[in-house]
Amino acid sequence: MKMIIAVVQDKDSNRLQDALVDKNYRATKLATTGGFLKAGNTTFMIGVEDAQIDDVMEIIRENCKSRNQMVAPVSPMGGNADAYVPYPVEVEVGGATVFVLPVESFQQF
Amino acid sequence: MKMIIAVVQDKDSNRLQDALVDKNYRATKLATTGGFLKAGNTTFMIGVEDAQIDDVMEIIRENCKSRNQMVAPVSPMGGNADAYVPYPVEVEVGGATVFVLPVESFQQF
Amino acid sequence: MKMIIAVVQDKDSNRLQDALVDKNYRATKLATTGGFLKAGNTTFMIGVEDAQIDDVMEIIRENCKSRNQMVAPVSPMGGNADAYVPYPVEVEVGGATVFVLPVESFQQF
Numbered sequence: 001m002k003m004i005i006a007v008v009q010d011k012d013s014n015r016l017q018d019a020l021v022d023k024n025y026r027a028t029k030l031a032t033t034g035g036f037l038k039a040g041n042t043t044f045m046i047g048v049e050d051a052q053i054d055d056v057m058e059i060i061r062e063n064c065k066s067r068n069q070m071v072a073p074v075s076p077m078g079g080n081a082d083a084y085v086p087y088p089v090e091v092e093v094g095g096a097t098v099f100v101l102p103v104e105s106f107q108q109f
Numbered sequence: 110m111k112m113i114i115a116v117v118q119d120k121d122s123n124r125l126q127d128a129l130v131d132k133n134y135r136a137t138k139l140a141t142t143g144g145f146l147k148a149g150n151t152t153f154m155i156g157v158e159d160a161q162i163d164d165v166m167e168i169i170r171e172n173c174k175s176r177n178q179m180v181a182p183v184s185p186m187g188g189n190a191d192a193y194v195p196y197p198v199e200v201e202v203g204g205a206t207v208f209v210l211p212v213e214s215f216q217q218f
Numbered sequence: 219m220k221m222i223i224a225v226v227q228d229k230d231s232n233r234l235q236d237a238l239v240d241k242n243y244r245a246t247k248l249a250t251t252g253g254f255l256k257a258g259n260t261t262f263m264i265g266v267e268d269a270q271i272d273d274v275m276e277i278i279r280e281n282c283k284s285r286n287q288m289v290a291p292v293s294p295m296g297g298n299a300d301a302y303v304p305y306p307v308e309v310e311v312g313g314a315t316v317f318v319l320p321v322e323s324f325q326q327f
């Protein structure tokens with residue numbers, strides 16, 4: 001038995017949770033006020049058998065991996081026209097930081 | 110030294126915290142937004158000496174164990190009379206998922 | 219690789235976060251609803267290489283260690299004049315409870 005601690009972006013959080021539920025993994029979401037010091041992250045705590053680690057890692061990778069995304073131009077608010085970029089830009093989104101911790105024992109009551 | 114991670118239902122959370130305080134155990138409650146993928150859970154993080162594990166496990170079991178409870182009929186809101194059950198029903202409440210993690214070192218400042 | 223779990227007082231939390239960022243440590247702050255059963259604590263989860271443990275411990279100690287602080291007299295509200303202390307008093311603030319957990323593997327996606 002292992003405990004997987006995964007810190008992922010909020011935007012990927014619901015999709016990851018759904019994918020874990022679909023495969024009957026037990027996960028707890030912790031409210032995180034600053035994920036690895038960037039805002040907007042969620043921490044999953046997932047209890048798994050050793051044989052399930054690779055599968056859960058693959059689920060996390062598929063749903064949360066860092067990727068580039070085109071973002072539509074945002075019209076300048078508050079008159080800050082200098083910051084206005086009138087065409088879509090590519091930004092990096094997603095990404096997951098994952099720790100696997102040993103578990104000495106596990107019980108359910 | 111070990112770290113006990115216990116995911117329990119919100120409704121048992123205050124009682125468990127009180128029982129831990131009564132016996133001078135150090136516990137931290139983490140805000141959990143979805144406990145093992147069911148809503149309304151709380152995660153306790155409890156630092157214990159090896160010799161205290163059995164005692165803390167017993168406290169968790171006593172205060173959180175899964176049990177059946179009679180629930181009074183709820184009058185149908187919003188006109189959903191089909192869902193109305195006019196007699197008390199038995200539902201399962203409580204339950205705890207508990208992990209014991211090894212701790213390499215512990216310090217207080 | 220290790221995971222450092224540090225429970226600190228809310229009042230030291232921003233300073234600790236800033237000190238960790240300054241030295242490029244990866245930390246996640248967990249919302250804690252009762253830190254080691256006292257209110258107002260924050261839990262940091264910090265992933266570190268073994269060689270960094272002493273440095274991070276020193277950062278935590280410097281920013282969070284238990285110390286005495288003079289508190290200005292507070293004028294009695296609600297007519298509770300009995301509780302009024304008309305001179306500054308020294309109170310203990312800060313303090314950190316720190317666990318170092320072994321990590322079996324670590325991945326970033």
Ligand code: NI
Nearest residue numbers: 018019021022
């Ligand atoms: Ni699904």
Ligand code: NI
Nearest residue numbers: 127128130131
């Ligand atoms: Ni009591």
Ligand code: NI
Nearest residue numbers: 236237239240
């Ligand atoms: Ni700074």
